[in-house]
Amino acid sequence: MLTFFQVGSVDAWTARYGLANVAYRHSPKFKSSEFALATWLRLGEIEAEREECADFSESRFGHAIGKVRGLTREPIVEALQQTAKLCNEAGVALVLVQPLPKTALSGAAWWLTLRKAVIQLTARHKSDDHLWFSFFHEAAHILLHSKKGVFVDETNDNGAEQEKEANEWASSNLVPRSAWKQFVATSPRRAHVVRAFAEEQGIAPGIVVGMLQHK
Incomplete structure (x- = not known):
């Protein structure tokens, strides 16, 4: 186990992967085990190490x-x-x-090095609203947040202050606040209205549906 995680002791494992060192947001319904979470993060670390990236800008x-944002309208495989x-x-x-x-994870964000950040997604929810909102989150x-933090999210519900900031940032970057406020004020219920608004904003209709469900 220690070889897989590339640490020399249990204490080193706890210092690197323990929940005390992870900004971990979960719902009461879903709670991931510490070891499973650490394994999932390590698998992401291995994949991230293989990716050739420019220095972060x-x-x-x-x-x-x-x-x-515009790619959200494309077929999911090509868009990703x-x-x-x-x-x-x-x-x-x-x-x-x-x-x-x-x-029961949605995604995570952390820094592999000072010059390389990582966004790790599970695609646990196959619908485009969950996938893309998780990416933007x-x-x-x-x-917005510290390079020292490991942010792990089970759901996109509001939680700690940093999670609220991430949710608000994701929402406003998918749909500008003023446009969203005007749209919601019309109490949209019909599919063609949602599709028209999504077309106007240049995003996938599923994202609009998801945002309406969680407003």
């Missing part, structure tokens, strides 16, 4: 996020490939690691 990553390329060029490794037994952690 906040401006390039911000530009990439703008392009990713393009998203990974854009992230790599900005110094961010985007890795997808299947959820393990005893985990983790991107917020990279841009």
Whole structure:
């Protein structure tokens, strides 16, 4: 086990992967085991180490996020490939690691080195609203919060202050606040209204549906 995690002792494992060192947000319904969570993070670390990335650039990553927003309308496999390329060029490794037994994770954000950030997703929820909101949520952690933190998210419910900030940042970058406020004020219920708004915003309709469900 210690070889897999590349640590020399149990104490070293706890210092690196223990929940005390992870900004861990979970729901009462789903709670991942500490060992399963650590294993999932280590698998992501291995994948991230393999990805060739430029040195991190906040401006390039911000530009990439703008392009990713438009990619949400594309077929998911193609969109993720393009998203990974854009992230790599900005110094961010985007890795997808299947959820393990005893985990119920959406994603995580952390720094492999001072020059290489990591966004790790599970695609646990196959719908585009969950996947893309998770991506934007983790991107917020990279841009807004400490490089020393490991931010792990089971759900996209509001939690600690940093999680609220990440949720708000993700929402406003997917749909500008003013446009969202005006749209919600109309009490949209019909599918064609949602599709028209998504088309106007240049994002996938599923994202709008997901945001309406969680507003």
